[in-house]
Amino acid sequence: MSLTFEILAADGLARRGRLTTPHGVIETPAFMPVGTLGAVKGVTPQELAAAGASVMLANLYHLALRPGIDAIGRLGGLHRFTGWTGPILTDSGGFQVWSLGGLRTVDAGGVTFRSHLDGSPLRFTPEGVVDAQARMGVDIAMMLDECTSWPVERAAAEASWERTLAWARRARAAWNGGPGGLFGIAQGSVYPDLRQRAAADLAELEFDGYAIGGVSVGEPSPERRAVVEWTAPALPADRPRYLMGVGYPEDILHAVAHGVDLFDCVLPARNARHAVLFTRQGVLRMKNAKYREDPRPIDPECGCPACARTSRAFLHHLFRSGELTAPVLATLHNLRFYLDFMADLRQAIGLGALTDTAEQLATRSTGEDPPGEPDPGSLPVSSDPLEQRSS
């Protein structure tokens, strides 16, 4: 097995672990920022690392379309190409089966996409997807799956799982045990027996890790949580578990408490670009008029480069003006918030205090920030102009 996973501590079902990959160690539970095209939008690899990220996601479908897997191979692999030196996990394109629903057809053998860029056809098979990820030299490859939509009839969900399971077997057989690892993906929509069966089916195939897919596709939060509660404990305990596409901090906390180790979500990055910031005081919609003359930092308890010397008023101004710096600063902040959140969860599990701190941690991103009295002196200004952004 090319990835090693150690469980360092446990707290109820929650685990504090360490996943060792060819390009570095991932302390879990971990949040993996999404860099679909090879970069988290607006963020350099150095900034990503400085924010505390230990692993980055990228996407096979998007990279296969542009610049192409062969080109990435000729350029020395995905790490060399992107400049991100830490672990990389690539998603297989299974999510695009759902998100690009109008641009693909699925058959027993695989998926045929019509490029969203120019309409040209692109064929994905379980074997081809494994091979492409191996050629890019990623640390964690994901099997090709069919991400079911929501809602979906039970019979359709079951048929879909039969197909995805067949793909899982083919992917497993095609994986040549390169330096990285291959993860299986459980589907089964919102049907408990299907979910549990999917977990058991995959476990037999002995993947390097197991993902829960088919969530974050529009289902209500209680449905999503139920899926986690059925599936996560049913997956092999000695391998990392990955909840795909989730989510808000409260959902991550819930999943961690049920034994999930890895997460990814576009939310912190996309919301940042849309001027929505996560803070320990609640959610801030930075374009709102109430921040026009708010001199406070975004989040006084945050150590990110934006909070170090950017007032809400200035960030508001940058967003209003369409200044590129705005989404960049906001993304650096939101990423740092998520990554700090995960660090706090890891610490809590290590102390056996997850349940105790759960409420306190969960309230961070809920609700609107309280108005508060603007305190003109509240923005800390460093006396050392070179201190900022240095990592």
Next chain:
RNA sequence: GGAGGUGUGGCCGAGUGGACAAUGGCAGCAGACUGUAAAUCUGCCGGGCUUCGCCCUACCGAGGUUCGAAUCCUCGCGCCUCCA
């Protein structure tokens, strides 16, 4: 002085007899975003109300024609262009 043009909701700008409280865009107010076709999308945006509807005031101003005018006519005012 003469000729022609033009004046529309915070701004720009469609509309040239009824389907107009008036297309669009911007600005403004708010909301959504979950393995990224997303620096995107949605709602509101004259005033009031019991806001899937009703009432009032509205397209420079004042008159007029008409069943009916942002749209036609007259006068006035402002602005633009050309000629002297």
